[in-house]
Each structure stands twice: as C-alpha cells, then as structure tokens.
Amino acid sequence: MAKVTLQTIADRLGVSRATVSYAFSRPDQVSAELRRRVMEVADELGYAGPNPTARSLRLGRAGALGLLFSETLAYAFADPYAVGFFQGLATAAEDAGVGLLILPLPRGDQRTEPVRNAVVDAFCVVSLPDGHPALDEVLARKLPVVVVDEPYVPGHPFLGIDEPAAGALAARHVLELGHRRLGVAMVGLHDDGHIGWSDVSRQRAATFEAMRGRRDGYQAAAEEAGVDWARVPFYELSRNSREAGRQAGHALLAANPRPTAILTNTDVLALGVLDAAADLGLDVPGELSVVGFSDSAAQDAGLTTIRQAKQEIGAEAGRLLLGGAPARPGRVLFPHELIVRASTAPPPPEPP
Amino acid sequence: MAKVTLQTIADRLGVSRATVSYAFSRPDQVSAELRRRVMEVADELGYAGPNPTARSLRLGRAGALGLLFSETLAYAFADPYAVGFFQGLATAAEDAGVGLLILPLPRGDQRTEPVRNAVVDAFCVVSLPDGHPALDEVLARKLPVVVVDEPYVPGHPFLGIDEPAAGALAARHVLELGHRRLGVAMVGLHDDGHIGWSDVSRQRAATFEAMRGRRDGYQAAAEEAGVDWARVPFYELSRNSREAGRQAGHALLAANPRPTAILTNTDVLALGVLDAAADLGLDVPGELSVVGFSDSAAQDAGLTTIRQAKQEIGAEAGRLLLGGAPARPGRVLFPHELIVRASTAPPPPEPP
C-alpha cells in the first residue's frame, strides 16, 4: 500500500500530474471522459483527493483559525462564559467553512511549539495573562490576530467590554441599595494558583488585565460611596468552580463584621457563595446580597449579574478574522448590562 | 515586507538554506557562532521560524487531531455530556502537544470539503447519524479513526457504552418501582428536525445508532415487565434543551392516562420535564418520576440518571489516536451506572 499521489494516478493513465490536478480542482479544464477515468482510477487506488497539507502550502492558506486559551481546555469549557464565546466563534468559522484549531497551552508550561507549528490563517487569543510567552509567539507569526478580553495589544483589534465600568456598575448596584459592608470573591487575577486573602497591592498587581479592570471598577465605585477599600475583605480563588465559590463564601462570611453584600467576578463563583450562605442558614437576599458576572449560569438561580454579549463577541472575532477585510486595530467594546434578580436587596437593619 | 523564508536568511548570511534549517531544528549541527547570527538575522527580519505548513508537508505529520460532531458546534457545546467528553479528549491532545481541529459540519449540508481539506493526523468522529457523507469522507482519508458513541464502523475502534443495556437499566428502575404508565422524551433519534409524537416504526428507523440502541433498551425492559410498548407515549425532540424538555413534558403529561414515569435520554431534557411538572403543580417524585441520562446536569436537581464516563471516553479516544500504537478495531464499552436521586419513587396509588 504505497502512498498514492496525483502522480500515481497520472502515471496509471499516462497523463501529466497537472491534468489530474485539474480534474480534481477545475473540472472544466479537462474532457469529461478523461475526468471520469481519473476519478475511476482514484477510487480504485483509494485516493481521497489532493493532500491537504501540500495544497495548503501551495495555496498559502490553511483553512483553519487558531484559538488560544490561557486555561487548560478542561477548565475553559467548564466556564459557561467561555462556552458562549466559543459558540459564537464556532458559528462564524462554520459559515466560512474553516476549522477551528484549538491550541493546547499546558499550564505554566513555557513550551510554545504548538503556536509555532500551528497550521492556521489567523489567531484568536482569549484571556491571556500579561506577558504570557505564547502571545509573543503569536505576534511573531505575523498573522491576523484578534484578542478577546485580555490583554490589549496595541496595533491589533481587541474585543471585550468596558471592564472598569462593568465592575463599577455591579458594585454601585449594591452600594445604592445601601450596603456598606462589602466582600469580594474573584478568580483569574493571577496565574500563580494562590487561594486566600488578597491585599490591595496584590490585587493591583493582577496579571490578567480584564479582571484587574473589573476590580478597579469595584474599588472606584466603593470609594465613590465612601467605603474604605482597604477594609473590604477580598478572597482570591484559582479555579472557577462552584466549590471554590463556596470556600470563598465561607471565608468571607466568617469575617467580622460580616459582609452584607458579596461581589463575585463569575456566576459560577456566585452560585458557590449562595451555597455557603445556605450552609450558614443565611437568607438571600434578606441577610446577604450576592452579585455574579456574565449572566452565564445565573438565570435559574435568580442571580443578579452583569450580562455581557458572549456569543456576539465570539461571532465578531470570527468575522474580523475570516471576513477578508483587514481588521482595524483598536478596542471594540461590547455593551454590558446589569440584570437585577432575586439575589440582591437592601441590607438588613443594623443591629442596635 | 516581502515574505521571509529560510532562504532569505541564508542569502543574507551567505550560507545555504540547509544550514539555517539546522540552526533552527538541530542546534548541534551548526557552530554556536553561526547559530547566533542566524537567530539575529531572523529576529531582525521578523522571521518566526520554519513555516508550519511546509514543515508538515515535509515531515508528514500535521500536529493536529480532527474532531467531527454531527451537531452545529453551538449545539454541541450546549450539551454538558459533549463538553465532558471534549474535556477528556482535549487533555489527551494537550499531553501529546497536538492541536484539536474542530471541523464544521453545517446541519444538512452535504459539503464535506472541510473534511477533505483538514490538515490532521487522525480523526475522532462523534455521534454521526447512519450514512452521513462526512463519515465516508473521513474513511477515505485513510487516517487513524476512532468513533465515539455512533455509528459503529467495522474495522475501526469504537468507544461508547452498552446503550441497550443502559436504556434497559433506566427503564427497569422505574418498572421495578412499580410504574406501568411510562412516557418517553428523546432527542437525537433522527436528523430531520421532527418534533412531536413518534410511533414505533419511526422510533425503530432512528438514524442515530446510539439513541436507537438506548430506546431499544427502554422497550425491551418495558415488554419484559409486561408493558405494551405501542401504547407508551413517545415524544421526539430535535433540540437538546431545557425548553424542549418542558414542551415534551407538557405533551406527555397531557396524555390520558397520564404517565407516572417519564424516561428521557438526556439530563437537560429531564430538567425540562421537571419544569413542566412544576408548571402543572405535580409533585416529583410523589406523582411523577423522571429519569435523565448522562449524569451531566443532574446532581443539583436531584435527578435520577445513568452515569457514563464522559471524560474517560474522551481521554481514551485521544490515547488511541495519539498513542502511537495502532488501535485495535472493535468496540470498547465503558461502564455505566444507575444513579438514584430524588426524582424517582414508587407511583402514586391508583385512583379507586
């Protein structure tokens, strides 16, 4: 079972390789009769058509879009926000008839060969921490690039929301309800696996730009309302899971004085905080208000959250990369919206 | 900004292309000094390293695994079962340092070019209906193939569960609790978009082998217990969503006599059935028992379901395709397990 190429078929039929190529890719350049015989021999030899790699090389297009996540894929797909974004992007790829090449970036691993070796026409980068080596590798490839959420790369299109504004919107909501004792649970600030309390300087040093911005928004709104941010208990997680949220919830709710409102930067985390409240027999929203983020898992739980256009962002990323027109660099900010549900209410009256 | 290749660098330095290639791929074949200069010039010219496509062609490997879903990706990722499987596969791909090329197969579309043109080393096919043209295309490529869930292709490895046994296990559970008036809601039997009642001959003609098998299991267990299957109301859906489940639930619960137990082939559908029951003020499990499938979204809702090893199946698929050793053809069946939670109980006493 030697390898079968165009040449094999050409030799069998006593024609040139070029003719066989035309038979496959431009039927009208070849007589119907000869084309029939070409297909016949191809079938007989089990030839499935021109080798895609060779074709890609000659044509200069790969027929695929590269996708980079910071997280292990197993994590990425556990996050409903990522799934929503992915759906939008996948639909765009479908429409364009190109594949989506998901590139593995093992956690903490500095090996970036996958990026170097990826057979793609463009890259979509999602949520990479500042200074991640894979990003340099992507930029070195000199292919069209779109960055989603973070980090902003001057000279390339960026898609996301106005994070500080969205964060401020969430915080202002509870502040306007009258809350003054806040607590915060956030995931995805740093890449170092830290779990636990985080002071202001550590918060500010977060390596993920989007989450840093979201937090800045929290702080700005809090200070605007006269809350001393340095006193706001801030619990950091390394995994975006319900269980992690519960852990943060227990830590925050054990603080003295106990927060009356907890801000989280993902809905999944917020669900975990609700679990913690339930564990302690606290009434939500009577005794505790909880705000999520993304409106990805919030509806059933009646969670107040910030909605962002996940799928639209994915679709737009696809359009920019596959649409042919060279994308304009600069930030494209998508709208966000506060969705008030049943997890927030005014704080309980102060104990006398 | 002309194209920069190995040759460009070679010319600049007055060395041969081969030398530059060695500098990149086999540092010890070239003097340290020259290698340094090569890298210097490469940097200066903005050369990111050998062209991946040309490399792939020459080396004969693509560095990617092709993945085929029957569904639009947007659907596929809405299903927690698919996400779980995908996580397992992605982890295996990560370990092997290869990418995962997701191939778009627009619904009903007969265009299979994406499969023909995919630059991959192997294919993983998930849940394709019988006779889907993309499968022929995949087989024609003569690359390693693993099929997951369906359809079974003689001569290639197959991974999945014993569907008839799993279906029978689910049905037997409610039958043994004493239920005799069953109802069934299933998605993914046919590819024709049909929504509504389905008679036995249509059920039997389902084009998705796995779901057909699962249904066969339901029927076998029912008949074993003396239930006349032709009388069992059977509602078919075309989308696996909670809303679809609710629709099926309403249809089934309006049947006369009303079923006391409803079997569904996905957890998501089961959640929708629970919604319908809640709409009607029916107590679950007091007045109605509901069984899901996959244990993918069941835990929080207290759903009785069949657990299957989603991630393990994905991981094994990856291992078979990337492990180097040629995979043995034939079926590999993974274990399944009945998880009894709070959605099933004995039927209410017959009205006198």
Add this chain to the structure above:
DNA sequence: CCTGCCTCCTTAATCAATTAAGACCTTAAT
C-alpha cells in the same frame, strides 16, 4: 490554403521546508 480560435493537455516553476550524503578543513593519533 491560411488564419484564428477552441479545446485539451503538458511543461516547468513554485510553495517552504527537511535531511541523507558528501565536501572541506582542522586536529589528533599512529
């Protein structure tokens, strides 16, 4: 008969690399 025009096919350059084999020079051992 000559010319022009089709149709159908071939020639040959090209895409961007990898790598076995060989050339050339230096150094070390016999």
Add this chain to the structure above:
DNA sequence: ATTAAGGTCTTAATTGATTAAGGAGGCAGG
C-alpha cells in the same frame, strides 16, 4: 608524514500539490 576522526557546512533530492504559459490538433471562416 599519514591517516583517521570530528566538526561544519553544502549539495541536491524530496514532500505533494497548483497554475501560468505554451503547444498540438481540430474546425470554421475568409
């Protein structure tokens, strides 16, 4: 001095296709 052994680089074949340009033959019109 001779030979062998390394180290470093070059030559040239190879991977499997695409496609512009050109040639051969047939046919119609002047």
